[in-house]
Amino acid sequence: MKVSLQRMEPDRQGQEVAVQARYVVGCDGARSSVRQSIGRSLVGDAANQAWGVMDVLAVTDFPDIRLKSVIQSAHEGNVLIIPREGGYLVRFYIELDKLDPDQHLTTGDITTGQLIAAANRIIRPYTVDVKDIAWWSVYEIGQRLCAKFDDVQQEAMSSRFPRVFIAGDACHTHSAKAGQGMNVSMQDTFNLGWKLAAVLQGRSAPSLLHTYSAERQAIAKELIDFDREFAKMFSAPPKESGAEGEGVDPREFQSRFVAQGRFTAGTATRYKPSLICAEPAFQHLAPGFPIGMRFHSAPVIRLVDAKPVQLGHAAVADGAWRIYAFADLRNPQHPASRMGALCRFLAADESPITRFTAGGADIDSVIDVRATFQQGHRDLDINGMPKVLLPRKGRFGLIDYEKMYCPDLKGGTDIFAMRGVDREQGCMVVVRPDQYVAHVLPLDGFHAIAEFFAGFMIEMNGR
Numbered sequence: 001m002k003v004s005l006q007r008m009e010p011d012r013q014g015q016e017v018a019v020q021a022r023y024v025v026g027c028d029g030a031r032s033s034v035r036q037s038i039g040r041s042l043v044g045d046a047a048n049q050a051w052g053v054m055d056v057l058a059v060t061d062f063p064d065i066r067l068k069s070v071i072q073s074a075h076e077g078n079v080l081i082i083p084r085e086g087g088y089l090v091r092f093y094i095e096l097d098k099l100d101p102d103q104h105l106t107t108g109d110i111t112t113g114q115l116i117a118a119a120n121r122i123i124r125p126y127t128v129d130v131k132d133i134a135w136w137s138v139y140e141i142g143q144r145l146c147a148k149f150d151d152v153q154q155e156a157m158s159s160r161f162p163r164v165f166i167a168g169d170a171c172h173t174h175s176a177k178a179g180q181g182m183n184v185s186m187q188d189t190f191n192l193g194w195k196l197a198a199v200l201q202g203r204s205a206p207s208l209l210h211t212y213s214a215e216r217q218a219i220a221k222e223l224i225d226f227d228r229e230f231a232k233m234f235s236a237p238p239k240e241s242g243a244e245g246e247g248v249d250p251r252e253f254q255s256r257f258v259a260q261g262r263f264t265a266g267t268a269t270r271y272k273p274s275l276i277c278a279e280p281a282f283q284h285l286a287p288g289f290p291i292g293m294r295f296h297s298a299p300v301i302r303l304v305d306a307k308p309v310q311l312g313h314a315a316v317a318d319g320a321w322r323i324y325a326f327a328d329l330r331n332p333q334h335p336a337s338r339m340g341a342l343c344r345f346l347a348a349d350e351s352p353i354t355r356f357t358a359g360g361a362d363i364d365s366v367i368d369v370r371a372t373f374q375q376g377h378r379d380l381d382i383n384g385m386p387k388v389l390l391p392r393k394g395r396f397g398l399i400d401y402e403k404m405y406c407p408d409l410k411g412g413t414d415i416f417a418m419r420g421v422d423r424e425q426g427c428m429v430v431v432r433p434d435q436y437v438a439h440v441l442p443l444d445g446f447h448a449i450a451e452f453f454a455g456f457m458i459e460m461n462g463r
Contacts, residue, residue, distance in 0.1 A: 001163055023196060024164045027189065030144075032170035038151040040166065042173060044144030044224070049235055050096040052115040054136035057088055062126040065090060070257065072238040072250070076121040080234075089134060094118050095235060096138070110138045143224045143231075146171040149188075149213040161206040162213070165192055172220035174227040175234075180263060184223060187266050188216050190317075194433040197319050203356065203366060207275065208456045215271050223263050230260055267294055271436060275456050278430075278439040285427035286326065286440050288419025295324075295431045298415040300405040306377050311370070311405060311415065312435070319433050320368045321453075326416065327373045328426035328443060333384050338426055338443035339371060343386030345446045352453035353388070358460045362393045367453070370403055372415060374423060377406045 003024055007015040026034025030042065058065075062081075069081040077095035084091055094115055116130050148154065149171045150162035168185030192212045198204035233256055239247030262268035271277045271292040280291045288296060297312025315322055323346075327339040334340065346353050346369060357366045371389050373380060382390075382401070389403045407414040416423055428449065430439035441448050 022163070022200070025189070025192065025196075026164070026166040026170050027168050027185070028170055030169045030173050032166060034164065035146065035166050035170050038164050038166070040146045040148065040171070042144035042146055042171070044142065044173075049231070050110075050138060050140055052094045052096055052110060052118070052136065052138045053091065054094075054112065054115055054130075055084060055089055055091050055134040056128075056130045057132040057134070058090060058128050058130045060126065060128040062123055062128065070234075070253070071123055072236075072248075072253075073122045073124075074237060076124070077118065078234060079119055079122045092119050092128075094122070112136055142173055143175075143228045144173045145220055145224055146217070149217050150209070152210070152213075157210060162209045165209075165212060167192060167216075171217070172224060174224050175231045180223065180227065180260075183266070184220070184263070187219075187269070190434055191216055194317075194319050198433075201319075203319075203458060204456050205458055211274050211276055214274060218272065219269050222268075226260070226263065230256055269293065269436070276432060276438055277436070278452060280440070282427065282440045282442060282445070285422045285425060285442060286419055286429055288421070289429045289437050289440060291437050291440055293437060295429070295435045295437055296419065298418045299408045299411065299413040300372055300415055301377050301408055302402060303373070303377050303380060303382055303404040303406055304401040308408065308411075309405075311372065314370055314402070315368075315431070315435055317433070318365075320364065320366060321433060321438075322368045322370060322431040323449075324429040324431060325369060325371045325443065326421045326426045326429070327371060329374055329423060331375060331380070332371070332373060332386070333381065339373070340386065342428070342443045342446075343369075343371075343388045347386065347388045350450065351446075352450050352457070355450075355459050356453060356457040363388075363391045364393070364400070364403075366457075368403075370405070372405045372407070374416060375406060376409050380404075380406070 001021055001024070003019045003021050005017045005019060007013065007017065024034065026032050028034055035041070065081065066083045068083065070078065071081070072078045079095065080093035082091040092115070096110070096118065112133055115136065116128070120127055146166065149166050151164035152160055152162045167188040169181060172184070174180060195204070195208050195212055199206050199208060233248045233253050236246065236248040238250055259268070270290065273279050277292050283291060295312055297310045299308060300311045301307070302309050311324065325339060325342055328337065330337040332339040332343070345351055348354065353363060353367045353369070357363060369388055382404070385404060391400050391403070392398065393400050407416055415421070421427060426443045428441045428443060428445065429437060430441070430449065430452070432438045439449070439452055
């Protein structure tokens with residue numbers, strides 16, 4: 001695909017540059033040219049509400065300046081205070097006046113002095129003496145959303161694959177409070193990034209790219225629906241709990257504020273069943289690892305060195321899928337062990353690891369297997385463990401010993417109990433490269449796991 005780009009620098013204004021590209025990703029903001037070029041538009045309504053934001057170094061007698069705080073004044077508006085890193089910097093989100101229909105605010109319409117004065121009116125009787133402003137801006141609250149985040153019309157999805165994508169403000173806009181815009185946009189691009197990498201590296205079929213818009217547009221809609229109500233509550237005057245009339249109960253607002261934080265952190269996200277997110281047929285084997293949601297880490301003891309670690313920290317952003325296998329009650333070296341049988345399958349020719357890993361690549365570069373046993377670390381013989389859990393890697397064929405874990409039996413944080421893993425049967429938890437749970441299967445679900453990966457991965461002939 002040939003893409004023509006136009007330079008915007010004053011000394012090169014209008015010059016065109018041709019670039020050959022297989023894919024284009026537009027992260028060019030709410031006035032996105034890429035979005036316009038693929039015929040998409042942001043649909044929704046502005047709330048006609050202006051806000052100012054500033055990162056400041058200040059001296060104040062407000063006692064909670066280092067705590068995330070919301071102040072709702074009776075008549076002067078509202079302010080959100082978020083302490084920044086380093087111990088001194090503080091961010092203020094300051095409610096300004098309502099806007100007229102079709103009115104658009106810029107930094108030329110507001111001064112920093114006006115923002116500081118508004119903040120002092122809202123937090124009265126406390127005061128804030130701003131010594132320096134590291135950054136500031138003004139913005140309008142509006143909730144708008146694209147119907148789709150790529151260049152393929154709904155009716156054409158069966159006949160072609162996406163080539164152009166949009167992310168972040170280019171396809172959804174909402175309240176800027178608490179970093180939703182930045183954090184949700186990063187989640188967009190990470191979701192798209194690992195999928196593009198898998199296709200470009202020849203590991204996955206291009207059909208995988210359809211899942212980007214399907215997953216992230218649905219999440220953006222949920223966020224915008226939530227944010228619309230949250231923004232209304234933020235701008236409403238406070239009222240006593242249980243009182244009639246207009247206004248917002250501070251307790252209800254606090255509850256909403258906590259829920260909003262889950263969107264910011266990504267823990268509210270739950271992807272629906274798709275090519276890379278299975279139906280929850282075996283969710284009962286591990287209810288603490290909900291399919292479609294972020295993998296919920298827990299403390300474990302690494303077998304090789306008895307070191308306490310977080311199981312989720314074993315994953316790095318390398319594009320690999322991960323199978324977290326939780327063992328049944330038997331010692332993995334017992335002939336009837338379900339874990340032992342799984343490891344033998346995963347090392348066999350018909351396993352997805354063998355089928356979808358290119359010859360010459362490290363055996364865990366596409367699908368990385370991690371095992372957690374129920375026995376303590378002193379009760380297991382590491383030298384007798386299956387080969388798939390002791391892979392040889394790199395040009396020297398060194399053994400990776402860090403694939404096996406045991407529960408923390410002394411600290412009261414047994415991962416099997418914390419995440420509700422079935423102790424009798426054990427299970428497999430399949431986790432995507434972006435650390436969202438894709439599948440939960442029994443340890444003997446050999447055919448099911450092979451079929452799952454075959455749905456979107458390309459078989460390699462090198463093994």
